Amino acid sequence: MFSTVFVEQDIYQTQRVQSILAKIKYKNIKTLSRYDDVWGKVKKPYLQKRENLNLFIANKRGNLIKETPDAYGTGRGKHFYFIHSYNCIYECEYCYLQGYFNTPDIVFFVNHEDIVKQMGELIQKYPNEELWFHAGEFSDSLNLSHITQEYKIYYDFFKNNPNCFLELRSKSVNIKEVIELPPLDNIIISFSLASDSSAKEFDRKCPSIKHRLNAIEKLAYKNYKLGLHFDPIIYHEGFLEEYETIFEQLSHLPLETIQYISIGVVRFTKDVYHQVANNYPDSNIHKLDFTKSFDNKLRYNRPMRMWVLNRIKNSLLLKGFQDEKIYLCME
Amino acid sequence: MELLTCAHFKEAESFIEAFSFKRENFNNLFKSGNRLLLITGEGPFESITLLPYLIAQYDISKIINFGIVGALAKDFKIGEIVNVRTIYFYLSKPYFQSFTLDNESKVDCITSEDRVLETEYATKLSNFAHIVDRELWPMAKIANAHKIELSSFKLISDFANGEINCFDIQSMASDFSQKLLTYYKNNFTNQTPEPNNEHVLKFKASFSQKKRIEKLSNKLSYEQAHQIINQSKNANECIKSLEYKINPIEEKIENKIKFIQGPFEKIGANIYFDQKKENKNVKVTMNINSQKNIENLINVLSDFRYEQIDDFYNGNLDV
Ligand code: SF4
Numbered sequence: 260m261f262s263t264v265f266v267e268q269d270i271y272q273t274q275r276v277q278s279i280l281a282k283i284k285y286k287n288i289k290t291l292s293r294y295d296d297v298w299g300k301v302k303k304p305y306l307q308k309r310e311n312l313n314l315f316i317a318n319k320r321g322n323l324i325k326e327t328p329d330a331y332g333t334g335r336g337k338h339f340y341f342i343h344s345y346n347c348i349y350e351c352e353y354c355y356l357q358g359y360f361n362t363p364d365i366v367f368f369v370n371h372e373d374i375v376k377q378m379g380e381l382i383q384k385y386p387n388e389e390l391w392f393h394a395g396e397f398s399d400s401l402n403l404s405h406i407t408q409e410y411k412i413y414y415d416f417f418k419n420n421p422n423c424f425l426e427l428r429s430k431s432v433n434i435k436e437v438i439e440l441p442p443l444d445n446i447i448i449s450f451s452l453a454s455d456s457s458a459k460e461f462d463r464k465c466p467s468i469k470h471r472l473n474a475i476e477k478l479a480y481k482n483y484k485l486g487l488h489f490d491p492i493i494y495h496e497g498f499l500e501e502y503e504t505i506f507e508q509l510s511h512l513p514l515e516t517i518q519y520i521s522i523g524v525v526r527f528t529k530d531v532y533h534q535v536a537n538n539y540p541d542s543n544i545h546k547l548d549f550t551k552s553f554d555n556k557l558r559y560n561r562p563m564r565m566w567v568l569n570r571i572k573n574s575l576l577l578k579g580f581q582d583e584k585i586y587l588c589m590e
Numbered sequence: 591m592e593l594l595t596c597a598h599f600k601e602a603e604s605f606i607e608a609f610s611f612k613r614e615n616f617n618n619l620f621k622s623g624n625r626l627l628l629i630t631g632e633g634p635f636e637s638i639t640l641l642p643y644l645i646a647q648y649d650i651s652k653i654i655n656f657g658i659v660g661a662l663a664k665d666f667k668i669g670e671i672v673n674v675r676t677i678y679f680y681l682s683k684p685y686f687q688s689f690t691l692d693n694e695s696k697v698d699c700i701t702s703e704d705r706v707l708e709t710e711y712a713t714k715l716s717n718f719a720h721i722v723d724r725e726l727w728p729m730a731k732i733a734n735a736h737k738i739e740l741s742s743f744k745l746i747s748d749f750a751n752g753e754i755n756c757f758d759i760q761s762m763a764s765d766f767s768q769k770l771l772t773y774y775k776n777n778f779t780n781q782t783p784e785p786n787n788e789h790v791l792k793f794k795a796s797f798s799q800k801k802r803i804e805k806l807s808n809k810l811s812y813e814q815a816h817q818i819i820n821q822s823k824n825a826n827e828c829i830k831s832l833e834y835k836i837n838p839i840e841e842k843i844e845n846k847i848k849f850i851q852g853p854f855e856k857i858g859a860n861i862y863f864d865q866k867k868e869n870k871n872v873k874v875t876m877n878i879n880s881q882k883n884i885e886n887l888i889n890v891l892s893d894f895r896y897e898q899i900d901d902f903y904n905g906n907l908d909v
Contacts, residue, residue, distance in 0.1 A: 265717075286665075289717070297717045300684040304676055310696050361686070494839070546809045547837045550866045560867035562843050565905025 261285040261314040261365075268292055269318070275369050275408075276316055282406045285314065293317070299361045306538055308350065308363035319343070319368035324377045327393065336389030336424070339381065343368045343409060344398035349430060350463040352539045353491055356397065358531030365398075371412045378416060382423055395428035401448075402431035410436040417445050426486060430465045432474040442483040447518050449486030450475055454501035457493050460543060472508055479512040490523035490588050492567055494547055494559065503574050510578040520580060522571050523588030524564040526556045554589075564590075593650045594627045594774075596657045597637065597725050600763035602629055604771040616640065626650070630725055634679070634701055637725035641732050653733050654778055655742040656770050658763075659699065659723045660706060660750030662716035667746065669766075671773045672697040674742040678718050679727035689730035691740055699744065701727035706750040715750070722750050741778070745770055787812055795825035806832035842907040843867070849909040850898055857886035870903045 264285040270276050271290050280288070291297060294317035319342060327338040345366040346356055357363075368374075378392055394400040394413075404410055410427075417425045424445045427437075437448055450471055453461070458468045466474075479485060487509070489502065509517075525544070527535065535544060549557035558564055568587055575585055596602050602620075605611065611620035611627050619640065620627040626648060630637040644650060666672075675695040679685035681703045700719035706712050715722050726742055733740035745766050789807055791800070806829065807815035818835060822828030834841040847863055854861045859876035876887055 263717075287663075289713075291717075297684075300686070301678045301718055302686055302688040304688070304690050304693075306693065307676070307698075311698070494837070496838075543809075550868060552868050560843070561903050562846070562867055562905055562907060563837075563839050565903065566839055566842070566907050567905070569905045 262311050263287040263289060264314045264316065265289050265291050265294060265297060266316045267294055267318060270316065270369060273369075278408065279316060279367065279369075279406055283314070294366060298364055298366060301361070303362040303364065305357040305363045305534065308346075308348075312348075313364040315364060315366040317366055317368055318370040319373070323370075323374045324381065324392070327396075336391050337385060338391045338393065340393040340396040341374050341378070342397055343371060343374060343394065344400075344403075344407070346397070347399050348402060349399060349465045351430075351465065352461040352463065352535060352542050352544055353493070353525055353527070355528070355531045357538060358528065358534035359397070365403075367403075367407055369407075369409075371409045375412060375416045378423070379420075382420060390423040391426060392423065393426045393428065395426075399429050399431055400427040401429035401433045401437070403433075404436045405433060408436065411440065414440050414443070414446065418443055421445050428486070428488065430462060430471065432466045432470045434474050434478060437478070437483065438481060442481065444484060447484045447486045448478055449488055451488040451490060452505060453489070453492070454495070454498050454505070456495055456501060457498070461493060468505065472505070475509070476512060479516045482513075482516060485517050487517060487520045488523075488588070489571060490521055491525035492522065492571065493525045493544060494563075494567055495543070498567075499570050499574065502571055503578075506575055506578040506580070510580070514579065514581075517580070517584065520575060520585045521588040522568055522575075522585065523590070524559055524567055526552070526558045526589060528556055532557045556589075591648050591650050592625050593644060593648070593653045594625060595630055595637070595641075595653060595655045595725075595729065596627075596770075597630050597632045597723075598657070598763075599629050601657050601767050601770065602627060603764060604767040605774070608771055608775075619644070633724050634681075634703055634728045638728040638732055641729060645732070645736050645738065650738055653729065653738055653740045654774070655726055655729055655740065656774065657723065657725070657744060658747035658766055659721045659744040660712075660748050661721050661746045662700075662712055662750055663720045664749070666720070666749075668748065669769065670746045671743055671769065672721065672746070673777075674699045674721075674726065674744060676719075677701060677726045677730050677742070680715055680718070684718060685727075687731070689727070689734055689740075691730065691742055697721060699723055699726055699742070701725060712750045721746065743770070743773055743777070745773075789816060789819050791819065791825075791828075793822065793824045793828070795828075799825040799829065802829055803832065806836060809836050839907070846902055846907045846909055850902065853890045853893065857890055858883070859887060859890065867903075870899055872899055 261283060264280065266276055266288065268290045294315040298315050324339050324341045327340050345360060346363055381390060413425055417423070421444070424447060426447045426449055428449045428451065430451050452468060452471060455468050458465065475485060532549065535542065547559060550560050552558040552561070568590065572585055576582060594605065605627060606620060609622040609625060611622040614621045618629040626644065628640060628644065673692045673695040674697060675692055676688050676690045676698045678688045678698065678700040680700050698719040699721045700715050702715060702722050702724055706715065706722055721744060723744060730740055747766060791803065795803065803819070803825065814835065815832065818831045819828055822831055851861050854874065859874060862873040864871065876883065878884060
């Protein structure tokens, strides 16, 4: 339940906003002229999302689509992320959002047509390139999709533009909107997975690995295209055996539905590292030493993380996953 | 020493009586044993006029602010006392910096530069916090700068929209002061100290070794750390054992490094790796004082393959 819902005046009466409001619970509702008159104006501590989470419903202005950093995505094509939401109802201890925004309050941007329009412009700008559009850079792309209901808008766009790709990245099992429409080859639903112990310990409020695997299975058997992200891997005793159990389960699925698998070891910018230490001082995330690496992010030292990545990759190969579909994230 | 602060004399009356506070050299400063009481006056700038001076003069380890406030949200009862979680500031517009005083609480406060006399202003403030006061934020800023613990508990005296007038509040002031005193006595006095779980070292350790041992021990359960510390013969061994217990891969890494270093050490040379183990370059050093040294070094270097370094950095830790 949200404490207060703030809605931009201009869009308050729209059917889209009214439909969102009808589906959520909240204590108060207010209108305001621009969401950022309040959102992020003061430093609201991240953990207040537990008891005092507000929702803002707004139009996104300015740049709706941005190019992704290097080493992002599958290594082929040109990659962009688009922003239709800020912040998340889950609370992963390593989440970089805790050091990114000055508030945990959620924003739903509802001008999806503007986003889709900019996607069209990019397709025209790069006619000979394979374009990828990723959602979920600043939020989970599916966990509230039954409320925001934007999937259909993007679905229609990608149906008409089969040469570019959409990735929706999630830890949720909320696939209701997705399975209402038939699969498309260029829409990839991707899931972030972790060892069972890591998920229990660090993926606070997220669905369990068992439930995530069930959702993956459901989609795979219905022939939806899937991506798997084993990222971030956090080292713990017995981690490999736990990952192997997951790989074993996944290896029984129709493997042709899996388009790519990324593996990455936990990493933080300096700011996020301090936020994590502040928000979760007793977390086992800090158990191992981190060191400043090639891009100034804090990681396990290089031999350590490569050892972890090699073990995971070998284990995937042994279970029959194809080498060319596996890539190391941010390495 | 504990410093109690409030804005008005009326709020402090019961405290002065209960702890027999006596005036100090300033009119609005009182002392009783290990407690100071400062009546700051109303407003964000009044509240901190004396604070830096007091911090410099007295050994203040904790500041406790209390007082009456207006509620910005409807879900409070008049007379209810709340601990402040996060304090925000409104200085003509919302001020970005905030301070969190008590993560367990659920009530946020905003310090307002101006008195809240109109509903419209109260509504604006309610976008950020549940209650409004006029003193706390600057105090938090100073306490934070001096790394002094600050708590604040506030009694809700009215709804900050002019529904209760000042006259009503004044007539209830003694009652409010008594309530604040009771709350203080129940919640802030005679707190039991944390149990001491420090490990006793049976070997000599430098200050930095002790700190490292303490840091590493905190990453293990008390029992695990205790066992390792008890079995260790010296500080270095203890640190290594703790490190390996926390991260067994680190032991593999060190063994691989030793393996690569082996031939160099045999001839009195050294091969150094990047301390952070990020950069793939190594440095070889040797004191040369004979032709034999040179020949030894040439032999070792000609057997040495850079792939070993590459391999190591690519995570092959087998020896
Ligand atoms: S699901 Fe993603 S966005 Fe949400 S808290 Fe976890 S890491 Fe952050």
